[in-house]
Amino acid sequence: MELKELLPDELLERFRDRARGYDERNEFFHEDLAELKSAGYLAMFASTDDGGLGFGLEKVAAAQRRLATAAPATALAINMHLVWTGVAHLLAVRGDDSLHYVLTEAVAGEVFAFGNSEAGNDQVLFDSNTVAVPLGDGGYSFTGTKIFTSLSPAWTRLGIFGKDSTAEEPVLVHGFITRETPGYTIKDDWNTLGMRASQSNTTVLDGAVAPAERVFRKLPVGPNADPLIFAIFACFETLLAAVYTGLGERALQIGVATVHKRTSKKNGGKSYAQDPDIRWRIADAAMAMEGLYPQLESVARDVDQLVDHGGMWFPKLVGLKVRATETARTVVDLIIRVSGGGSYFAGNELGRLYRDVLAGMFHPSDDESAHSTIANAWLGPIEP
Structure with missing residues (x-):
């Protein structure tokens, strides 16, 4: 199944329309969840033999990125279900069927x-x-x-x-x-x-x-090499990165549309898309996002293809998560700066993305932990 068939544009528009109300009312996304369940979204990791969609991590991450362009909070919460089903899938393809019931129950409608x-x-x-x-x-x-x-x-x-x-x-x-x-x-x-x-x-x-x-x-207790730990980290970090990548992608889309609509009296009524400083900021945001897409795809694909990165796996995973969350935050900030004061008003989509993106710094692995993991991989542990 293609992603545009699973998440058609009209479905994403419904999610985007509802996202504002959910945020204002501090309300759970019951309607979004019902539509996602009906589409088989919660069974993406289950095999077609079990009644699922038979997706791997790369395709699920792409779906979450697309969903997050419409409703980041919905995508973030659905991540938690997808982590468990993803763990069950990753273990199964590595010869461990101990969580196969997670996949069959997800197909039956259970929410993890x-x-x-x-x-x-x-x-x-x-x-x-x-x-x-x-x-x-x-x-x-x-x-x-x-x-x-x-x-x-x-x-x-x-x-x-x-x-x-x-x-x-x-x-x-x-x-x-x-x-x-x-x-x-x-x-x-x-x-x-x-x-x-x-x-x-x-x-x-x-x-x-x-x-x-x-x-x-x-x-x-303590770090260990059990496949469960790798599977949780691989799904958790990659799918988090996918959500924040989608959030940054949407912010850039909004920015491009906004600067084409805003006009400058100083520049004779031309749109801000013709202003060199505005163009610089949009280009900065676009370059940041263009570097993130292939990293997300590469890490997810390597997980699917059982690539052996040895001791570098965890640095790759936490590095992806930090880069995605920090890049998205930078991009949203850049777009806020070119979009004018309207983005500061309650109910503005960009203002909501500005608040949503801040959550990225609190998910594990946080910035400090990730840098420690990566430093240890490249430099060895700190000497006693």
Whole structure:
């Protein structure tokens, strides 16, 4: 299926029209989600044999980039579902079918969310503040607080992890709970500057139980080479980059259209598209974006093609994420500068993109962590 068939222009226009209202009302994108589910969008990573679209990471990233040109907050939240389905897909093509049920359930209409982030845990996947208690039957009880749980109003499956410290060596336990699982509370606390429609509320786990059949990994604390870690990072970072690439792309489109419409009294009524300084800024934004598109495509394609970058994989992934989020922020700023004071008014699309793009700096890996990862890859670790 071609992307314009999956996400036709008229569908994107509906999403773009609704995005303003979702943002103003601080409201979840229920209508967008219903249309995406109906189109099979949530089953992109599932094989055609399982009833999905059979996409790889490169094509899913391209779809997310396209979706983000219309509704960045919708795309960002859908990312979390696509991370889990992408992880299941990446593991499967590498010979591990332990999460195949994620793909079949996505085809059946289940919505997966990502409940891993914790306040104050800058170790991300390599440690956890959440307490995981073994129940004796292979299941685990989880108690802790998860932040930025996108898709809070709609998920039916939540991936969580916590630390089991009952043995001599603690382990990090990964599992899924369902919407019907007792022992969790979703706070109504998502009132943010941007990406408001994602409704990424805080989730408090208080003895929520993942049964044995949904506990899918136990890993040591600290960095490790388990394929699950690579799969999560590969999907998370690449799809984040895709969303912010689409956001920057849309800002550039708006800028080009705006400077053609704005006229200058100083220049005899000519459009600002004829002003050398304005042209410079538009060219700057276009050059920045043109460098980002091939990087996104190359990284996603290498994941699909099982390219072995060895110890350089994580630098490539975090480098892509930082470049995409920072480039998009730079581009939006450039376009704001050429678009006039109208962009400063509430309800203006460019003003919303200006707020939305700021969220990019908070997603893992953040700027500091990414630079540390890349420096270690090129220079070796800091000497004790």
